Amino acid sequence: MHVEAEVLAAFPAEVQIPARLVAEGLDASSGTSPRVFVVLDDDPTGTQSVADLPVLTRWEVADFAWAFAHEINGRRQRAVYVLTNTRSLDPAGAAARNGAVVRNALAAAASADPALRLSFVSRSDSTLRGHYPLEPDVIAATVTEVNGETSDGVVIVPAFPDAGRVTIGGVHYMRGTGDDAGHLTPVAETEFARDASFGFANSEMAKYVEEKSKGRFPADSVIVLDLNIIRAAGPDGDPAVSAKAIADALDAATDSTPIVADIVTENDLRALALGLEEAERRGKKLLYRVGPPFVRARIGQEIRAELSGEEAFARTTPSEAGGLIIVGSHVGVTTRQLKALTEQHSAARIVEIDVEKLLAAETETGGADGYLDETVDAVVQALHGGDVIVHTSRLLIKAGDAAESLRIARTVSAAVVAVVNRTLNTFPPRFVIAKGGITSSDVAAHGLEIRHAIVRGPMLPGIVSLWEPVDGPAEGIPYVVFAGNVGDDQSLVQVTRKLSNTF
Template identity: 50%
Template structure:
């Protein structure tokens, strides 16, 4: 008998894709139109996004960075099967993340009753498994029960992100690299200072993250055999077997797999099952009945541009991919680059002067070049996870303040924010965005463009660019497209 792939793989060494993907069951094709018809007039999908990057697989979807009852009622009234609420909880402490989730659900429950519109909740998080799990789904389940919505029967975990190469096969989660597929537990993301982990097998990851509260063998595994062989009716029956908040993990290699799941979820929920979703970006597109769309064109971008000849790029992400993308952007030229020195930002006496100097220089540069504001590339961490988060928030606040001052002085043609926490804080605090529409992407399935509805950023396209997506040329390619508009 041959050993399983993970037993034959040296830690940190990618596996050729064919070793993972060859021999899988044939794809069961399901159209987005079939899903859209199935969910029509059903409950609205409300996506609580722990950073803004979950919008990068959809188009024509409302986005909220505020969760007042009025904001939520506005979103519920829009002609869209789904909308996003940007909670930014990945940047918060566990205690603050719990409070924020409760606030959103309470306001949503009131807005839903006022509008007469039902909803289902998706807790959208990182496709490389970073974030507050199981805390967020635990809190959502508790709050729904407190509000009288009934107990949650199951938590459905679907971290796949197809375009970025985050795939789940036989309940094992992989990420695509230049050398092949790497188990996510062996990636740099698994070594995250705040959300680190060891397991690539999703049932084992659930056991690890719940500190043994949920044993791996208690997790329901919905595999490609179930999705492609059994189809939606079979998967719906599996979902209906979930009770008392049991966790299910779901395979996915392509959008059709997720659309089979979407049909099954709709059927199970129609039969009375109450489910919470903990998902990556691709699930949202499938569950909303959307298909993958081509990137926006220069003609579509042109009417969205702001006043200045050039745009602003704020870079907070520290992952190695972002650093390589910055290197490629420099090679193509036509940028003015300004560094926010983290050591100065953590120095109370020198912080303000440093922020003011960088903001003034970047605003002046917009007449002649795209201005890049980046944090220094050396990652500064704290003594523990909470301390590391606090440092990240302090650095992010400085970057955001620079963006706010630049926009107040000279409105850019566009704003690009690189990194999850960076893009969330820039949207809410740097540009004052409350309501927006996700209009599409600059690259296939990644790099979302928002059109702000109101506030200081109205009339300026805002580009959400995660730190961990795209190839080395992706940032430069996105800028070339924006410049061509």
């Protein structure tokens, strides 16, 4: 464990950069060729740092056409999120889905406006879990296949300062909370590095790249934009100085060179955004592999204040039914958040999906319809009287390998989806909160049958996203996407209080 102040002491202070400076630079560079960042989000929690952007859970050409044409507050948006949910897929499935998304996005752009330029962002986990380098590899190869354009560099920015993930001196850390506040733990020393499907051994990003690429990209071939470069202008200097330093550092990038960036604050992200825009203005072709807040900074969006309960229901008439809180994630902070909610929300009914019983039913009978029927009946009955907390059992079923772990995860998620979907079609809830990345993705796309939505903003500062479904049976029901690994022990309580009429 390291003291953050001591680690930062070796580097300059941050450069103060307003979001509008980034937005103005992006508009100036775009000129008569409008530009849209297409964000392939490997679970839906990447939207938690942005506001008023379209979200797709399907990626047919027609879906992209809707997103590219959709206006919010009288203007088309600089980014669109596509919920790929590839973190729940095996490598072959993830590769196929990334390729399909890129091909359809490019086809839709060509039909909508020949001048429209797309930039692709592979959004993944701030604790380094996911299909890397597979996903940026597939995106790059597909772009080349479609239009012949090659990628010079892949910019890797996992930092998520709002949630306590920062990169300093090329090392990725998690900030401590409570008694550990002010301390940093290298991410490879956390529970996330022991993930059954996406575990890793290195916190130093260049070595992480070498590890995950199996040596294809040696650590010494990675371009590292440390804080000396990101903050080259100094606290009172011209941000253009930092932008030039960043662009100069990227001059050597070619053939998908990995580029990692130090990030500690939103100003660092904005400095990086200016530098990347300058590099692209010089002709560099870049792809991005990033954590949640990167897109906000890259498009020059202000940090949206957290939404109130009144704002969450501003475009709908709240139902008198109870709300539905779905908890699937098994990381430690989620389990603590669930405990706090069940202890404090005494009016809520608690329904557990017993994973051992579910898997046994699948094995013995080939399906779990009977068990799920009982669960749905209990949920619907309870919603007539108030909020319902549906959670999977907290005992994590261990599997022998990554493929079996994913199979179990998909089986459990399918059961959660079935419960949500049958409930929605029987007695729609007042709101839905889904806790966990795979859980919230499957609940959105299949449980609530959301195809198109607008992300309205965060329910807590910088984290926890509120979606407004704009079509399908969930239209008008506020949907909260809540990552498994964010917030403190009281965060789930705080979000539920905003939306509940019985808490």
